[in-house]
Amino acid sequence: MTGACPADGLSEHGIAPGARLAEPGRSARPRVLFVSHTGTMSGAELVLRDAVRPWTDARAFLFEDGALGEALRGLGLETRVARRGAGLSGLRRDASPMRALPVLKRLAAIAVEIFGAARDCDVVYANSQKAFLLSALPARLAGRPLIWHLHDILDGAHFGRVQRAVQVRLANACAARVVVPSRAAADAFVRAGGRPSRITVVPNGLDLDLDPRPQTALRAELGLPAGPLVGVFSRLAPWKGQDVVIDALAALPDVRCIVVGAALFGEDAYAADLRARVAARGLAHRVLFLGQRADVPRLMQAVDAVVHPSVDPEPFGRTLVEAMLAGVPVIATDAGASAEILDDGAAGILVPPRRPDRLAAALADLFADPDAVVARTRLARARALSHYGAAAMQRDLATLILQVSGRP
Known part of the structure; x- marks a missing residue:
């Protein structure tokens, strides 16, 4: 094999220029x-x-x-x-x-x-x-x-x-x-x-192992409150937009929220700001910070909707696919790959980023008529199974x- 970098990509056979071919008697499986x-x-x-x-x-x-x-x-x-x-x-x-x-x-x-x-x-x-x-x-x-x-x-x-x-x-x-x-x-x-x-x-x-028990049983086991409940699942970072969800909740007095994730890469100041924002808006009894968890699929099944509020473009959005597989309605900001994953809104609800008013309106509509999103949620699960396994x-x-x- 040569020491030079590849030229303009692979050859017509998909082989990197200079790549070593399998030798006779040698395993075809590369290391x-x-x-x-x-x-x-x-x-x-x-x-x-x-x-x-x-x-x-x-x-x-x-x-x-x-x-x-x-x-x-x-x-x-x-x-x-x-x-x-x-x-x-x-x-x-x-x-x-x-x-x-x-x-x-x-x-x-x-x-x-x-x-x-x-x-x-x-x-x-x-x-x-x-x-x-x-x-x-x-x-x-x-x-x-x-x-x-x-x-x-x-x-x-x-x-x-x-x-x-x-x-x-x-x-x-x-x-x-x-x-x-x-x-x-x-x-x-x-x-x-x-x-x-x-x-x-x-x-x-990804694949997801679902819990067959009803939502009420999951909430009781997980210690989650009854009533309208949404979940936000991602590490705590400014561009992930958890603060937008907190601002939206101020206009939704009957809705509670779980925030799952931690400041993994030095965003501790943002994590502290989120808690201060919750206290300043009088939401401490409605916003639960659960930290980093290993039981995300069960937590997703226990909520009524998953919110993906990133304020900057996402390269993918694993949370979206997890929620789709879990059969939970998804509301996501229209930034980056969200529209691609949600089939331009056919498999979920898209809202503009950094707009707590639009997020609050979407959540209010969902809880006012939950049956209206049943078909969309079924489509989302089928799309996740066929496209993102x-x-x-x-x-x-x-x-x-x-x-x-x-x-x-």
Whole structure:
């Protein structure tokens, strides 16, 4: 295999230029190195956990250990943790390059470790922006094709101009493929300067085990109140928009809300502001902060509606698919991939972002006539089953890995 980065994408057979072909008598199954910058389980890490299931003989390289490392080891992956990676997941992705200077030596040491791990594998699979930035040059030097699974919208709301420029230039030069979960994420990558030939859209897929018991039994077991109840399920971060839901609830005196999630990546000030906002509006008896939970499917089944209030474009929206599978009505802001997932509103209710008045009106209409959304909710569940299953995602990603590795 050569040490050069791929040219303008794959060949007509889907094989990265310079990729090593299977040798006679050698297994056609490539050795994959999955790289992640964090051990915390959030949306991208849940996708990785499900994506690696067909590759239990693969290897993983994590900047820091945690729940993700435990999950990957439990699936049989040989998992290595960087010697100096602890705490790097807290380095904000919108930080200026100058703020990253104090940790450059640590980042360089991790890149050297990735280079060593990459030499023992056939394909490097970077599962985040930080993982990609530190894997691009090591993969090139090791002569291994690189797949970047981009779980973000590359725009000014999420990344600085210099960051976007660095990312797309590295992707154009060194990525055999850039995997994105939606057309919205693909379009943002191209607008930022990324080459369309690099892009492969693979929607996130998941399966959900549902509890067969009625909602009343679930609420009693979970300690949730009776009456109209909505749920917000995501990590606590300003762009996730939990504050918009709190403002909307001020106009809905009979509606209660559970907020499920925690400030996973340094957004503690925002989490404190949410609680202060609830107290200032006299909503402490109606808004329950449940923190990070492992029983999200049951909590979703226990509420009357799931609200997805992101104020900036979402690259996907795992919460939407979970709610659709759970058979719960969905109200989402029309930003990023939400309209794509909800079939332009046929499978859910879309409202403008940053508009608590419009969100309150949509919730009021839903609770005034819950039967009116029954058909839409059934359609949503059927759409989730047909478009966003874990098996389809695993199959599509496995096909891509085989293609870039040059294996049959």
